[in-house]
Amino acid sequence: MPGLFDAVDALLASRAALPPPEERKRLRQAHALTVDEVAAALQVRRATVTSWESGRTEPRPPERDAYARLLDGLAKLYPAPAEEGTEATEEEEDPEPPTDSTTATQPTPTPTPTTTSTRTTSTRTTGTRTTRPPTTPTAATDDRFANGPLAVIDVDVDGDASGQVLAYCQGGLILEVPAKSLPSLVEWTLSEGRLGQPRLSGPGKDADPLLVLTEAALDRFGLPTSLTPEERTAGRIPEAHKVVKQLKRAQWQLTKRGFGPWARIYRPATGSERACVQLCIPSWGALDPRHWDGAGSLPPADLARVLGVFAARVMTPRGSTAVTGLELMTALHPPTRASEPDADGKRHSEHNPGSLGKEPVDPAPCEAIDGHPLLKDLPRFYVRGPGEKIFEEAYDWARPLTDDECMRAHLVGLDVNMAFAAGANGLIVGLGAPSHEKNPVFDPKLPGAWLVDLSHVDLSRVKVGKEWVDLRGDLLPSPFTPKGDRPTGPAWYATPTVAYAVELGYEVAPTEAYVRHDNGRYLDGWYARLRDAYVATMADLGVQADTSPEDFLKAMDGYKKRDPELAIVVSAIKATVKGGLGKLRERPRGEGWRPGEPWRALSRPTWRPDIRAAVISRTRVNLHRKVVKHAAFTGQYPVAILSDCVVYAVDGTSPLDFLPYRQGKALPGGFKLGVNPGLVKHEGTQTVLWGEGVREQYEAPELNLARYIKAGIVSDADSGE
Structure with missing residues (x-):
């Protein structure tokens, strides 16, 4: 008893x-x-x-x-x-932070207690000072993803000999993880982790959970904390690795890219249910420091915050910022949707209007990059000219200073915020394959590539609005070429470039075109989400929209130091824009490829060099339009332009010393200071003596000073010496 x-x-x-x-x-x-x-x-x-x-x-x-x-x-x-x-x-009493405009604020549901996981509110210790971690904006609550989109997996080395595996989630949440191996970690994530993110579009798919493995976690689960040079080159660990074998024995599969810095572990879907977990391994190079700064070395709670803010405002990272930028396009415009019920009440998969569809389309020959299968019959080492290949690229232009400019005191640089995102806003792009037309009538609303001679456009006399104005055309770059050279004959251009020639007051007569009648504003949602993410994060850093130009410049001074973690998010958002557009024309990578053979990227519906060309064309035209309006109003001309940065020789040190503001209002259509995409910020100021000095030092009278205006440092490598 x-x-x-x-x-x-x-x-x-x-x-x-x-x-x-x-x-x-x-x-x-x-x-x-x-x-x-x-x-x-x-x-x-x-x-x-x-x-x-x-x-x-x-x-x-x-x-x-x-x-x-x-x-x-x-x-x-x-x-x-x-x-x-x-x-x-x-x-x-401490309120939750506001979410961005695309999400709703709701309390996070409390998970049901289990014997294997504990939900806790974390604190972090910095030296002897204990503070609550900054909270993270969350997406609209979905009980399936109550713990957020991702977790940073670490091991509590202060515990017993084995150490407790911990999952650091958004908002300071910590989950105790019972997993003893990587397969069991994947199982726990899908069964108890409650991680993931709701779809961004109705026909789309929910984002898979993302696990970020620290070095301690890698060691615990039997993975190397760094890759060997051979593994780094291959982008993966060998298939013979014991952990890869563990996954296979547990019936888990890896995608074709294998077990690398961004690995996807899955089982084939059954019906609508997905069983997939993505890994991010910073010590293997997953978080490129060019875009994520020092995020890879942050403590787990801080890294969870950085990635959590990015996920809530952009999307759960799917790979590099470039890959994520491209995936965001697809997430917002999934290729298929469910049809209306048929006679038997069944639904089928059908094309989702406004998307790029499921199947890739060939580019026009002029849009194809060198080595594309469409060009396999060209002689080896053949170089195509402007009449055979479209050259829509960002500006890299500079000119010598005039005598008057040499007498000025300073060079002041302006940088266009999120310039390429702004270039995508409202842009009509092709959704399907091109149609070839001879002697077409130019239509500015029809996306495509046009073979036309624009050499007759004279920048000395152009239309600004409805008025003709006389300018110093020799001090302006051509809007039609990346190097700013005046065209010498027929060349291929994207629609925005040809439309700008018409806007400047000149007739155009294309002799040939590849146009896309199936078109739409495919990038509008992509732009809006990235814009909102950027503006919201800058606001968190103290840089608000709709402020006076003086207050804006003050707010921008040292904004990154106010919250270095959020500054990393800003960098990643900007890299997502540029990288995503670059992926639209991804080149072949890896050994074994030969010109004329297809490469993996060509199998994607999102391999669309025409969309990339249109965005770059519009971005370059947008900047040139501002330059022309500024010149017409002030008589000031740029001395250098690099992509989205333009430099002027002026007497002052601040943009306010030469931008024509009147009662706080900027010149319509000109440069306007502000945080929104398309507006400008102060890039940097150097002396005219500095500019002339470095050009003389490197014997380069047209060295592009816009490249160095921010820091004022020029190296031999930069100058091409």
Whole structure:
């Protein structure tokens, strides 16, 4: 019978009465006890006590009985206040941050307690100062993804010898993970992790959970903490690696790119259910420092915040920023959708209007890059000219300073915010294959490539609005070529370039065209999401929209230092724009490819060099239009342009010293200071003596000073020496 009594006593202890969660915290604080002291006394982790006090989990025997005893003793010492309710704690009063305009703010559901995972509110320790981690904007709540889009997986080295595996999620949430191997980690993620992100478009797919593995996690699960030179070149670890074999034995598969910095682990879908987890491994080079700065070396909670903000405002990263930029296009315009029910009540997959569809289309020959299968019959080493190949690229133009400009004091650079995103806004692009036409009538609303002679366009006399104006055409770059040279004959151009020639007041007569009658504003949603992400994050950094130009310049001064983590997000957003557009014309990579043979990127419907050309064309034209309007109004001309940066020789040091503001209003159609895409910020200021000095030093009278205006440093490598 003693055994039965013991069992009954255990049942009673398992239901020991406990006060409400907020009272537990009040009692501890009333006795000046820290969470660490309580955790040490009960022989549990600090995060476990925090979880009990938040009500997210409940203690279990044998700790529950001891915890109840502690709280009962404290309650006798510190009775509850007589007034109704209890005073809200600082943590409870702290409001959640606003989400971006595309999401809704809702509380995160509390997960059901289990025996294998614990949900806790984290704190992080920096030196001797303990602070709550910054919260992360969240997408509209979906109970399936209650713990956010991703988790940084780490190991608590301060615990016992084996160390507890922890999942750091958005908003400071920590989950205790019971996984002992990578296959079990994948299983836990899909069964209990409640990670992922709702689809961005109705016909689309939910984002798969993303796990970011720290070096400690890699070591725990038997993976190398860094890649060998051979593995880095291959972009993966060998298929013979023991962890890859573990996955195969557990019936998990890897995509064709194998187990590399961005690995996808999946099982074939059954019906509409997906079983897929993506890994991000920073120490293997997953987070390119050119775009993610030092994110890869951040503590787990901070890295979860950076990636969580990016995921909430853009999307869960799917690879490099370039890959993510391209995937965002597809996520917003999925290729297929469910049809209306047929006679039998069944739905089928059909083309989703406004998307690029499921099948790739060939470019026009003039849009194909060198080595494309369409050009396999060209002689080896044949070089195509402007009459055979479209050359729509960003500006790289500079000219010598005039005598008057040499007398100015400074060179001031302006940079267009998110210039290529702004170039995509409202742009009509082709959705399908091109149609070849002879002697077409130019239509500015018809996307395509046009063979036309624009050499007659004279920048010395152009239309600005409805008025003809005289300009110093020799001080302006041509809007039709990346190097700013005036065309010498017929050449292929994207629609925005030809439309701009018409806008400047000149007739055009194309002799040939490849146009796309199936078209639409495919990039509008892509632009809007990236714009909102950029503007919201800059606002968090103290740079608000709709401020005066003076306040904007002050806010931009040192904005990255206000929150270095959010500054990383800004960098990643901008890289997502440029990289995504670059992926539209991805070149062959890897050994073994030969000119004339297809490469993997060509199998994507999103391999669309025509869309890339149209965006770059419009971006270059947008900048030239501002330059022309500024010249017509002020008589000032740029001395250098590099992509989205333009440099002027002026007497002042600030953009406000030469931009023609009147009563706080900028020149219509000219340069306007502000944070929104298409507006400009101060890129940098150097002296005219500096500019002339570096050009003389490198014997390069047309060295592009826009490349160095920010830091003022020119290296031999930069100058081509």
